[in-house]
Amino acid sequence: MPERIVVPFGPQHPVLPEPIHIDLVLEDELVVDAVPSIGYIHRGLEQLVQKREYPEYVYVAERICGICSFMHALCYCQGIEHIMGTEVPDRSRYLRTIWSEYSRLHSHLLWLGLFADGMGFENLFMRSWQLRERVLDVSEDTTGGRIIQSTCKVGGVRRDIGQEMLDKMHRDLDIFEEECRDLGNVFLNDETVKYRLKGLGVISKEEAYALGSAGPTLRGSGVASDQRETGYAAYGELGYKAVVETAGDCYARCAVRVRELYSSIDIIRRAIEGMPEGPIDVKVRGTPDGEYFSRVEQPRGEVVHYLLGNGTKHLARARIRTPTLANVPALVKMLPGAQLADVPIVVLSIDPCISCTER
Amino acid sequence: MSVIKEQTTRKIAPGDLLREVEALNAGGYRIVQIGCTGMDDVYEINYTFDKDYELVNLRLTVAPDVEIPSISGVYWGAFVYENELHDLFGITVTDINIDFKGTFYRTAEKYPLSITRSGGDDPCQNV
Amino acid sequence: MGLFEMTRTVLRNLAGGPATRRYPAVPARTSPITRGHVVFDPATCRSCGICSKRCPCVAIRLDKEEKVWEIDRMRCIACGDCVESCPFGSLAMEQEYLPPTVEHVVDSYTITYVKPERPAKKPAEEGTTDA
Numbered sequence: 001m002p003e004r005i006v007v008p009f010g011p012q013h014p015v016l017p018e019p020i021h022i023d024l025v026l027e028d029e030l031v032v033d034a035v036p037s038i039g040y041i042h043r044g045l046e047q048l049v050q051k052r053e054y055p056e057y058v059y060v061a062e063r064i065c066g067i068c069s070f071m072h073a074l075c076y077c078q079g080i081e082h083i084m085g086t087e088v089p090d091r092s093r094y095l096r097t098i099w100s101e102y103s104r105l106h107s108h109l110l111w112l113g114l115f116a117d118g119m120g121f122e123n124l125f126m127r128s129w130q131l132r133e134r135v136l137d138v139s140e141d142t143t144g145g146r147i148i149q150s151t152c153k154v155g156g157v158r159r160d161i162g163q164e165m166l167d168k169m170h171r172d173l174d175i176f177e178e179e180c181r182d183l184g185n186v187f188l189n190d191e192t193v194k195y196r197l198k199g200l201g202v203i204s205k206e207e208a209y210a211l212g213s214a215g216p217t218l219r220g221s222g223v224a225s226d227q228r229e230t231g232y233a234a235y236g237e238l239g240y241k242a243v244v245e246t247a248g249d250c251y252a253r254c255a256v257r258v259r260e261l262y263s264s265i266d267i268i269r270r271a272i273e274g275m276p277e278g279p280i281d282v283k284v285r286g287t288p289d290g291e292y293f294s295r296v297e298q299p300r301g302e303v304v305h306y307l308l309g310n311g312t313k314h315l316a317r318a319r320i321r322t323p324t325l326a327n328v329p330a331l332v333k334m335l336p337g338a339q340l341a342d343v344p345i346v347v348l349s350i351d352p353c354i355s356c357t358e359r
Numbered sequence: 360m361s362v363i364k365e366q367t368t369r370k371i372a373p374g375d376l377l378r379e380v381e382a383l384n385a386g387g388y389r390i391v392q393i394g395c396t397g398m399d400d401v402y403e404i405n406y407t408f409d410k411d412y413e414l415v416n417l418r419l420t421v422a423p424d425v426e427i428p429s430i431s432g433v434y435w436g437a438f439v440y441e442n443e444l445h446d447l448f449g450i451t452v453t454d455i456n457i458d459f460k461g462t463f464y465r466t467a468e469k470y471p472l473s474i475t476r477s478g479g480d481d482p483c484q485n486v
Numbered sequence: 487m488g489l490f491e492m493t494r495t496v497l498r499n500l501a502g503g504p505a506t507r508r509y510p511a512v513p514a515r516t517s518p519i520t521r522g523h524v525v526f527d528p529a530t531c532r533s534c535g536i537c538s539k540r541c542p543c544v545a546i547r548l549d550k551e552e553k554v555w556e557i558d559r560m561r562c563i564a565c566g567d568c569v570e571s572c573p574f575g576s577l578a579m580e581q582e583y584l585p586p587t588v589e590h591v592v593d594s595y596t597i598t599y600v601k602p603e604r605p606a607k608k609p610a611e612e613g614t615t616d617a
Contacts, residue, residue, distance in 0.1 A: 304407070
């Protein structure tokens with residue numbers, strides 16, 4: 001009867017971007033069980049909604065996470081706008097789409113770099129983050145901040161992008177796409193990477209759907225579910241089809257994210273070409289009264305903001321369900337059967353963003 | 360123009376919860392979230408399910424010391440949300456498949472968002 | 487058989503120079519709209535208090551009788567809400583990030599705005615004083 005030992009993984013680990021603790025039950029280097037535990041970075045941001053008026057809560061909402069920050073602000077603003085019944089102008093919807101897709105590019109490039117670092121491929125890690133700097137430069141030139149954009153507000157956007165800047169972004173996308181395709185080629189076609197990733201952490205299609213997982217964890221197993229297909233912001237006019245792989249292992253989840261890089265560049269190009277003229281915001285008066293579930297596709301999956309207004313300037317409740325919380329059951333199912341040395345790769349393949357999970 | 364899909368909410372009693380959830384599972388819905396709002400003297404718990412981008416909500420309104428049955432027999436992944444309900448709000452959920460007994464969410468104070476907090480101290484120290 | 491797919495990129499990186507900037511010896515890359523820190527002009531502030539109400543971090547404190555405007559640099563997140571909402575243009579955003587400090591910094595300014603005097607209504611006054 002082999003002996004069982006318990007090895008703690010995290011909260012400090014070089015491969016984790018944020019602290020999560022998992023107790024791994026091992027039998028001679030093979031994982032048989034995993035027990036997660038969170039709470040290292042709980043900041044009580046859901047309670048802060050009772051102390052900040054609803055226009056200022058956007059700043060809190062975008063600071064829930066540093067990697068997916070624009071889309072939290074977008075989800076919150078869309079929820080408030082739906083409760084109050086305001087329509088935002090067309091130009092602001094296209095601008096929000098462009099900034100969302102740049103956010104997704106930077107998040108996926110960050111994840112690809114950490115994933116390569118977890119595999120031991122440091123040169124690829126440095127190259128991914130070098131490409132990510134181009135995206136952050138665009139973000140800084142158009143919004144003023146590299147990661148926290150602070151441009152989304154209730155009623156539209158705060159800042160416009162001029163035509164020469166849009167033309168420059170459109171030209172630079174060609175060179176950027178070529179370099180991203182080179183990078184994606186290494187992830188998808190290199191034999192050493194494939195040997196490391198194929199067959200690891202497999203989740204079948206029915207299991208992924210029944211466990212309630214979200215994002216590339218779900219799409220890597222063959223379920224075509226992507227909130228961008230519902231057509232919020234400008235996706236209705238631009239049209240979007242979900243990127244799906246069927247194998248359900250770490251290689252498939254990596255391939256979903258690499259192909260989403262290419263589809264994001266395509267959306268940005270089409271949004272810049274089809275950008276309408278017009279105002280960028282509408283004046284919002286009154287207070288929200290009512291409730292709504294607002295859903296947006298973040299880089300890690302679908303995020304749900306449940307907002308309840310009671311007619312005063314402070315909301316009664318903001319409940320934020322982030323995709324990593326939905327992927328934790330999938331992680332607990334994926335880990336048994338993996339070797340101890342493969343645990344960092346499996347944990348990273350669901351893209352854990354723990355500061356979102358614990359708000 | 361964005362397409363707003365339907366969002367429906369149904370109020371149910373705690374006794375009907377398991378039956379309704381099994382019906383939704385048979386209908387092919389996936390679980391999205393279980394969230395709780397603390398109103399003045401009751402908790403309002405929302406169970407959200409989704410299929411093809413349409414949301415269905417089941418709403419329970421319970422007093423602070425009522426016990427609710429767990430749906431993790433039907434949806435295995437619901438233990439995350441139910442442990443969070445227990446650790447943050449102090450609501451007792453019976454028969455969770457993986458019950459962390461209060462150690463899932465490590466906070467400095469137990470049940471920080473509960474409406475029955477004694478003492479006037481608001482856990483949110485930010486002005 | 488895809489081995490050594492990374493070779494082309496490695497050779498290109500070897501031929502080019504370093505991709506990083508030796509900050510803080512070399513100043514950071516900024517753009518004209520980078521949000522670094524907030525700058526206050528005491529001569530134009532009329533003590534309306536809008537900036538203090540709009541600040542999401544409660545970093546600005548205004549004392550109308552003492553004519554003191556304070557900003558807690560460690561709470562300020564440089565979001566730019568106060569700069570946008572000031573109706574008199576006394577606040578501006580500069581591009582440099584503030585260097586790290588070891589003690590709590592609260593910048594205090596004395597408001598020096600003086601309301602210009604109304605020109606006296608001469609003919610009416612002389613009429614009343616003359617009875």
